[in-house]
Amino acid sequence: MYHFQLVPSIYEFEKFHEFAERFNISPEDVIFTEKLFYERYIKDKVQCRFIFLDDYGLGEPSDLVIDKILKDIRGQEIKRIIGIGGGTILDITKLLCIKDASSTEEIFESKIPLVRDKELILIPTTCGTGSEVTCVSVVDITKKKTKIGKRIDANFADSAVLIEELLDSIPENVFTYSSADALIHAMEIFVARTGNPYNDVFCKEAIKIILSNYRKLVKNGLEERFKYIREFLRAATFAGIALSNTTCGAVHALSMHFGSVHNVPHGESNVRFFMGVFKKYAELAPEGKLLELSRIINEALEIDTDLLGSFQALEEIINHLIPRKRLREYGVKAENIEHYVDKVIETQQRLLVNNYVELSRDDLISIYRSVY
Ligand SMILES: [Fe+2]
Known part of the structure; x- marks a missing residue:
C-alpha cells in the first residue's frame, strides 16, 4: 500500500511585493518573522500586524519561547498567520495556528484538540528545511533535553510560498x-x-x-x-x-x-x-x-x-x-x-x-x- 499527499498550494514569486499584492495582506493578518527580514524586505510593502521572534530572546528557540508567544496572542482576532523565516520560524508559526493553545506541552502531548482556527501561509528564507510543505514542528523540549518532532495533520499550510528575493543575501x-x-x-x-x-x-x-x-x-x-x-x-x-x-x-x-x-x-x-x-x-x-x-x-x-x-x-x-x-x-x-x-x-x-x-x-x- 502506498499513500502520498501534497496539501499546500505552492506559489513561486520573484519579489516580496508580488506576494503581498496577490495575497492581499491586510491588518487582520499577522506576520511572524525576524526584524532582519522585516527591515530588508517587508516593512513598506504591507499593512498588517507583526510578531518578531527577536523580541522573545536570542538563540535557538525552545518550548519556553513558544509558550510566551502563545500567551501573548491568546484572544486576538487573527485571520491568517504568515511565517517568514528559516525552519524554526516556520515550525513555530504552525503551532501558533492551533485553536486555544496555551502551551507547547499541551500541543505535543495532544491534551487539546489539534485543530486550526487561522489560515496558515509559510514562506522560507533558507533553502533547506522544506518546513513550508510539511505538517511537522520540531521543538527543543527543555524538560526532555532534546528536540522532538510532532506531526500535526491540521498544520499543513494553506499556501507554501517561495520568494527568490528573500534569499538574495543568504549568508x-x-x-x-x-x-x-x-x-x-x-x-x-x-x-x-x-x-x-x-x-x-x-x-x-x-x-x-x-x-x-x-x-x-x-x-x-x-x-x-x-x-x-x-x-x-x-x-x-x-x-x-x-x-x-x-x-x-x-x-x-x-x-x-x-x-x-x-x-x-x-x-x-x-x-x-x-x-x-x-x-x-x-x-x-x-x-x-x-x-x-x-x-x-x-x-x-x-x-x-x-x-x-x-x-x-x-x-x-x-x-x-x-x-x-x-x-x-x-x-x-x-x-x-x-x-x-x-x-x-x-x-x-x-x-x-x-x-x-x-x-x-x-x-x-x-x-x-x-x-x-
Ligand atoms: Fe532536516
Missing part, C-alpha cells in the same frame, strides 16, 4: 547548511523503508539539482550561489514534499539529540553525521536503493564509479563546501557516546524506524565514533 554558511539539510532529507527518504515511488520522484530531482549545482560551486566558488538560488529553493521544497510523506532516518535521529545537547543548529548537526550513516549503510547492505542512489549521485556529479566511489566523491564535495568538524570539537566526550546513543534510541524512534537497514545500538555507537 554562505546558512546556504551551505540549509541546502545540505535538504540533500540529506532527499537521500534519507529515498532509501527509507517506508519510502514510495511518488517520493522517489521528488527525492531524485532534489538530489540532482543540489549536487549538480554544488559541483559548479566547488569549481567557481560559493559567491556564485545566487545564480542558482531559485533552483536550490525549489529543490528544498521538492525534498520537503517527500518529507511530508515519510520521515527521515538515522542522520536526523542522531543529529536531533546532539544538536539539542550542544546547541548546534539543525543543518550543521545533520552534516556531522551524514557520511557516517551512509557509509555504515554501504558497509551493511551495499545493494538495492543504495545502488540506485549511487547512480543518481554519479549522474549529477558526472562521474563513473562504484558505490564507495560515489560516496567518496560526495564526501569530498561536502568537505569542500563545509569545513569538517569532529564531534569532539563541539565538546562531546568519548565516555559519553554510549549514553548519547541510548538517549537517541529512547527519544527518536519516530525516525529510527525509517533507517535504510536496521541499525543496532552497536552500529549507532560505531557511527558516532566514526565522526567523533
Whole structure:
C-alpha cells in the first residue's frame, strides 16, 4: 500500500511585493518573522500586524519561547498567520495556528484538540528545511533535553510560498547548511523503508539539482550561489514534499539529540553525521536503493564509479563546501557516546524506524565514533 499527499498550494514569486499584492495582506493578518527580514524586505510593502521572534530572546528557540508567544496572542482576532523565516520560524508559526493553545506541552502531548482556527501561509528564507510543505514542528523540549518532532495533520499550510528575493543575501554558511539539510532529507527518504515511488520522484530531482549545482560551486566558488538560488529553493521544497510523506532516518535521529545537547543548529548537526550513516549503510547492505542512489549521485556529479566511489566523491564535495568538524570539537566526550546513543534510541524512534537497514545500538555507537 502506498499513500502520498501534497496539501499546500505552492506559489513561486520573484519579489516580496508580488506576494503581498496577490495575497492581499491586510491588518487582520499577522506576520511572524525576524526584524532582519522585516527591515530588508517587508516593512513598506504591507499593512498588517507583526510578531518578531527577536523580541522573545536570542538563540535557538525552545518550548519556553513558544509558550510566551502563545500567551501573548491568546484572544486576538487573527485571520491568517504568515511565517517568514528559516525552519524554526516556520515550525513555530504552525503551532501558533492551533485553536486555544496555551502551551507547547499541551500541543505535543495532544491534551487539546489539534485543530486550526487561522489560515496558515509559510514562506522560507533558507533553502533547506522544506518546513513550508510539511505538517511537522520540531521543538527543543527543555524538560526532555532534546528536540522532538510532532506531526500535526491540521498544520499543513494553506499556501507554501517561495520568494527568490528573500534569499538574495543568504549568508554562505546558512546556504551551505540549509541546502545540505535538504540533500540529506532527499537521500534519507529515498532509501527509507517506508519510502514510495511518488517520493522517489521528488527525492531524485532534489538530489540532482543540489549536487549538480554544488559541483559548479566547488569549481567557481560559493559567491556564485545566487545564480542558482531559485533552483536550490525549489529543490528544498521538492525534498520537503517527500518529507511530508515519510520521515527521515538515522542522520536526523542522531543529529536531533546532539544538536539539542550542544546547541548546534539543525543543518550543521545533520552534516556531522551524514557520511557516517551512509557509509555504515554501504558497509551493511551495499545493494538495492543504495545502488540506485549511487547512480543518481554519479549522474549529477558526472562521474563513473562504484558505490564507495560515489560516496567518496560526495564526501569530498561536502568537505569542500563545509569545513569538517569532529564531534569532539563541539565538546562531546568519548565516555559519553554510549549514553548519547541510548538517549537517541529512547527519544527518536519516530525516525529510527525509517533507517535504510536496521541499525543496532552497536552500529549507532560505531557511527558516532566514526565522526567523533
Ligand atoms: Fe532536516
